[in-house]
Structures are given as structure tokens and as C-alpha cells.
Amino acid sequence: xxxxxxxxxxxxxxxxxxxxxxxxxxxxxxxxxxxxxxxxxxxxxxxxxxxxxxxxxxxxxxxxxxxxxxxxxxxxxxxxxxxxxxxxxxxxxxxxxxxxxxxxxxxxxxxxxxxxxxxxxxx
Numbered sequence: 001x002x003x004x005x006x007x008x009x010x011x012x013x014x015x016x017x018x019x020x021x022x023x024x025x026x027x028x029x030x031x032x033x034x035x036x037x038x039x040x041x042x043x044x045x046x047x048x049x050x051x052x053x054x055x056x057x058x059x060x061x062x063x064x065x066x067x068x069x070x071x072x073x074x075x076x077x078x079x080x081x082x083x084x085x086x087x088x089x090x091x092x093x094x095x096x097x098x099x100x101x102x103x104x105x106x107x108x109x110x111x112x113x114x115x116x117x118x119x120x121x122x123x
Contacts, residue, residue: 063112
């Protein structure tokens with residue numbers, strides 16, 4: 001398995017892991033009675049729907065800007081870990097998934113560019 005395929009797979013695993021973590025965080029974690037579930041679903045998951053098609057098709061440009069999107073989820077998870085009175089598993093999982101997705105998207109884009117350059121030189 002070459003580097004490009006490995007980090008593309010890692011990107012997809014961490015991306016969908018982040019989506020599942022956010023769903024579990026919204027639906028399973030204990031919240032106040034007036035917790036706006038619909039608003040949290042819209043704010044938390046809709047931004048992840050925009051790059052999904054490009055990630056599934058392996059488009060490098062989509063991978064590049066998805067790395068910027070992961071910074072939002074990373075900062076949200078760090079803020080939740082810092083401000084929460086007790087350590088919760090959900091922000092920790094979101095932190096791990098967003099960090100892995102951020103790093104793997106960047107490495108995928110770099111490996112993809114290197115492969116394209118190598119194939120254009122040989123042709």
C-alpha cells in the first residue's frame with residue numbers, strides 16, 4: 001500500500017469517526033433539558049457534509065480545505081476539554097479524530113502531488 005492510499009484511508013476513517021463521535025456526543029451524552037439537539041446537529045454535522053463527496057472521490061483540493069475545517073473541530077474539542085468540570089470521552093475522541101484527519105489530509109495532498117509529479121516526469 002503506497003503512502004497516498006494509506007493516508008486517504010486514514011483521512012476517511014478519522015473523518016467518519018469524527019462524525020460518529022459528534023452524533024454520539026449530541027445524542028448520548030447527558031445534557032440540560034433545554035439542550036437544542038437540532039441546532040447542535042446543524043452546527044456540528046452540516047459543515048462536515050460539504051467535503052464528504054470530494055473526500056470519497058479522493059480529490060486533493062477537497063482534502064486541502066478539509067484540513068482547515070478540522071481546525072474548527074480541534075479548537076472546539078480543546079475548549080470543551082478545558083472548560084468541562086470532568087473529563088468526558090466525547091471531546092477527547094473529537095480531538096483525536098480531528099487531529100488525525102488534519103494531519104492525514106495534509107500528508108495525502110503532499111503524497112498525491114508527488115505522485116502526479118513523478119508520473120508526469122516519466123511520461
